Amino acid sequence: MIKRPVRFAVLVISVCAATSSAAAVFMTKKDAERDARAISELNRKIAAEKQRISELLAEWSTLDHPARLQALVTRHNEVLRLEPITAEQIVSVTEVASAARRKAQEGKK
Amino acid sequence: MRRAQGEEQGAKGRIALLIVVCVGLFGLIGGRLVSLGMTPAEARNAYHVTPQDEVQASRPDIVDRNGEVLATDLATASLYAEPRNVGLVDEAVEKLSSVLPDIDVATLRRDLSGDRGFVWLKREIPSRLREKVHDLGIPGVGFLSETRRFYPGGPSVGHIVGHTDIDNAGIAGMEKTIDGGGLGALQAVGLARKGRSLAPVRLSIDLRVQHAVRDELSRALERYRALAAVGIVLDARTMEVVAMSSLPDYNPNNPAEALDPNRLNRATAGVYELGSVFKTFTLAMGLDSGVVTLNTPIDARYPLKIGRFTIHDFHATHRWLTVKEVFQHSSNIGSAKIALAVGAKRQKAYLKSFGMFDRIETELPETARPLVQKSWPDVTAATVAFGHGISVTPMHVAVAGAAMVNGGIYAPPTFYPRSEAEMMTIGRRVISPQTSAMMRELMLFNGTDGSGRNARVPGYNVGGKTGTAEKAVKGGYSESKRINSFLAAFPIDDPQYVVLIVIDEPKPEEGKPYATAGYNAAPTVANVISRVGPMLIKTPRFENDDAVERAITVAYQDE
Structure with a gap:
C-alpha cells in the first residue's frame, strides 16, 4: 500500500517531532509569562505588606510610647493601682532563699 | 496565438508577484512574532517603577537602643481629581462622601463641577480608606502617594532626632547627621528610593529613660516655676548618651516650632556659667597634679582678695577646711586657692583636656562653642575654679564629669551605640585612676554628708556635686536669678551612669527657704534615678543588713 515505508516513517516522525517541540516551546513560553506575572504580583504584594508593616510599627510605637502609657495609667490608676518599681523590690534568688530559710528556722523556735 | 502566449506569461508573472508579496508579508509577521517572543517578560514587570517613585526620597528609620521606632517614613496617599474627566458629579460626590465622612460635601461638589484639569480633594488618606475609595471606581479620581516623616514619640526625642524639610532631607538633629553620613549621596545617585528598605539607624538613646528624664524635668519646671531645664544621662563607661532632654522642647512633627529660640536644645547648644559643679574639675586637677591631697588644710577663714575682686563663700564656714570639706561645703575660697596653687597654665591644660575649651565633638550638629576668656589672669583662674568666667554647655560638664569618675578616661559623647572596647581605642586619659578614685570618694562623701543628700536613692548609691550659679546680668551677677545644677554618678563606688540636671531660674518651692x-x-x-535605676541597673545594692531585711519583706509580703 505504501510505496516507500521507510521514507514515510521518517516523514511522520519528523512531523511529529516538529509539532511536539513547537508545542513544548509554546507552553514553556506561556508558563514563563504566567510566572512573570505571578512574580510581579507577589512583588507588589510584598511592597504593600512592607508598607503596611511600617505603618503598623509606627502605630505601635505611638501606642507603646511611655508618655502615652503613663497618661493612661494615671487616668485609670484607681482600678490599676500601679506604682513605679523601687530598688527594694529587686532581690536575687539567693537572698530570697536565705530569707526563707531564716524564716523557717524562726518558725521552729 | 502570440497574444495567448503573452497573456500566459503575464499571468505567471502576476502569480509570482502575489506569491512573493504573500511570503514577504507573512515572513514579516512571523519575524515580528519571534522578536516579541524573544523579549524577556520579567524585565518589564518585576520592578515596576513609576516616575513618581523617582522623586520620592527614602530615609532609614531611626530606632532607639532597644529597637523602638523614633522616626519612620509613612507613605501617605493624597486624593486628587481631574474634574474634566469626572462623569456624573452627583454620583461621585455621593460615593466619596459615603467613604470619607469628614469631607465637606459642598466644597467637594464645587471642586468636581468645574472644568479644571487637576484638584486636590484630600491630603494624607490612611491606607484602609485608600482601598475603599479605589473600589468605588469613580472615573477621574485617583491617588498620588507622598512620603512623610513621622515621629511617633513627638516632642520626647525632638532635640535628638531633629526633623526633615518638605523634601524629606534632614535639616536638624540626627536626621541631618544621617544625611551628611552618605545618605544624601545615595539619594543623589538614586539608590535611596521609595520601596527600597534601608537598614534602620540605631541610636544610643533609651526611650524609656528619655521619657522618665523628660517627665521629671517637666515636673521640676512646674514645681520650681523655672524657665528651662536640661537633663542628660550618660553611660559613664562608654560616653553613650542614654537620654538627653531640654525643656521647653518642640514637636518634630511640627517643625515650625523649632524656630522658636526658646525651644533651643540647651543641652548641647546653650552655654552657661554652671558654677559650683566646676569645683569637681578644680579639685580633680588639684589632686591629680599632686598640689593637694584629700586632707590638705586650706585657709577659708577670710574672703579671698585678688586685685579689686573679693571672693566670698556662700555657705561661709570661717575656718580651716580640708580639701574634702572644701568640696562638701562648696567653698569658693577653697577651690579658688586650689586653682591658684595649681597655676593658671596647668589649669588651662587640664580644662583643655577635659574638653572645656572646644566645641563638643559629637554627631549632633547643634553644638555650641564654649565662651572662654582670652586672657587668663589670676582672678580668672580663681573664678573659673568655681565655675564663673567660663560658659560651657551642660553636655561639656556631663562628659567631663563622667571622665572624673570612670577611671579618668575622656572621650567625646556619642549618640550611636559604642562598646567599651571602642571606648578603649578612642578614649584618652585625663586624670590618673587614683585621682578618679578620690573623686568618687569625694562625690560619695558629698552625697552622704554634703549638699547632695537630697539626691540619694536607696539601692543606687548616688554621689554628686551641686552647683548654684548666679546668672550674669547687666553689670554683675543677679542674686535672685540662678542656674542650678547637679552632677551625679551612680552607683558611685563603680559608676555606670552619670546624670546631670540643670534648672534655669528656679524659684523657691513653697515651704522651702532657698x-x-x-x-x-x-x-x-533623685526622682530621675529612682525611675531609671531599675531599668538601667539590674541589681541594686544595699548594706548587708538591709539586703536580708528587704528579702524577707519581698518574700513574705503576700502572707
Whole structure:
C-alpha cells in the first residue's frame, strides 16, 4: 500500500517531532509569562505588606510610647493601682532563699 | 496565438508577484512574532517603577537602643481629581462622601463641577480608606502617594532626632547627621528610593529613660516655676548618651516650632556659667597634679582678695577646711586657692583636656562653642575654679564629669551605640585612676554628708556635686536669678551612669527657704534615678543588713 515505508516513517516522525517541540516551546513560553506575572504580583504584594508593616510599627510605637502609657495609667490608676518599681523590690534568688530559710528556722523556735 | 502566449506569461508573472508579496508579508509577521517572543517578560514587570517613585526620597528609620521606632517614613496617599474627566458629579460626590465622612460635601461638589484639569480633594488618606475609595471606581479620581516623616514619640526625642524639610532631607538633629553620613549621596545617585528598605539607624538613646528624664524635668519646671531645664544621662563607661532632654522642647512633627529660640536644645547648644559643679574639675586637677591631697588644710577663714575682686563663700564656714570639706561645703575660697596653687597654665591644660575649651565633638550638629576668656589672669583662674568666667554647655560638664569618675578616661559623647572596647581605642586619659578614685570618694562623701543628700536613692548609691550659679546680668551677677545644677554618678563606688540636671531660674518651692541646687536640682536627680535605676541597673545594692531585711519583706509580703 505504501510505496516507500521507510521514507514515510521518517516523514511522520519528523512531523511529529516538529509539532511536539513547537508545542513544548509554546507552553514553556506561556508558563514563563504566567510566572512573570505571578512574580510581579507577589512583588507588589510584598511592597504593600512592607508598607503596611511600617505603618503598623509606627502605630505601635505611638501606642507603646511611655508618655502615652503613663497618661493612661494615671487616668485609670484607681482600678490599676500601679506604682513605679523601687530598688527594694529587686532581690536575687539567693537572698530570697536565705530569707526563707531564716524564716523557717524562726518558725521552729 | 502570440497574444495567448503573452497573456500566459503575464499571468505567471502576476502569480509570482502575489506569491512573493504573500511570503514577504507573512515572513514579516512571523519575524515580528519571534522578536516579541524573544523579549524577556520579567524585565518589564518585576520592578515596576513609576516616575513618581523617582522623586520620592527614602530615609532609614531611626530606632532607639532597644529597637523602638523614633522616626519612620509613612507613605501617605493624597486624593486628587481631574474634574474634566469626572462623569456624573452627583454620583461621585455621593460615593466619596459615603467613604470619607469628614469631607465637606459642598466644597467637594464645587471642586468636581468645574472644568479644571487637576484638584486636590484630600491630603494624607490612611491606607484602609485608600482601598475603599479605589473600589468605588469613580472615573477621574485617583491617588498620588507622598512620603512623610513621622515621629511617633513627638516632642520626647525632638532635640535628638531633629526633623526633615518638605523634601524629606534632614535639616536638624540626627536626621541631618544621617544625611551628611552618605545618605544624601545615595539619594543623589538614586539608590535611596521609595520601596527600597534601608537598614534602620540605631541610636544610643533609651526611650524609656528619655521619657522618665523628660517627665521629671517637666515636673521640676512646674514645681520650681523655672524657665528651662536640661537633663542628660550618660553611660559613664562608654560616653553613650542614654537620654538627653531640654525643656521647653518642640514637636518634630511640627517643625515650625523649632524656630522658636526658646525651644533651643540647651543641652548641647546653650552655654552657661554652671558654677559650683566646676569645683569637681578644680579639685580633680588639684589632686591629680599632686598640689593637694584629700586632707590638705586650706585657709577659708577670710574672703579671698585678688586685685579689686573679693571672693566670698556662700555657705561661709570661717575656718580651716580640708580639701574634702572644701568640696562638701562648696567653698569658693577653697577651690579658688586650689586653682591658684595649681597655676593658671596647668589649669588651662587640664580644662583643655577635659574638653572645656572646644566645641563638643559629637554627631549632633547643634553644638555650641564654649565662651572662654582670652586672657587668663589670676582672678580668672580663681573664678573659673568655681565655675564663673567660663560658659560651657551642660553636655561639656556631663562628659567631663563622667571622665572624673570612670577611671579618668575622656572621650567625646556619642549618640550611636559604642562598646567599651571602642571606648578603649578612642578614649584618652585625663586624670590618673587614683585621682578618679578620690573623686568618687569625694562625690560619695558629698552625697552622704554634703549638699547632695537630697539626691540619694536607696539601692543606687548616688554621689554628686551641686552647683548654684548666679546668672550674669547687666553689670554683675543677679542674686535672685540662678542656674542650678547637679552632677551625679551612680552607683558611685563603680559608676555606670552619670546624670546631670540643670534648672534655669528656679524659684523657691513653697515651704522651702532657698532655691539653691540642693533644694531643686538634687531632688530632681533623685526622682530621675529612682525611675531609671531599675531599668538601667539590674541589681541594686544595699548594706548587708538591709539586703536580708528587704528579702524577707519581698518574700513574705503576700502572707
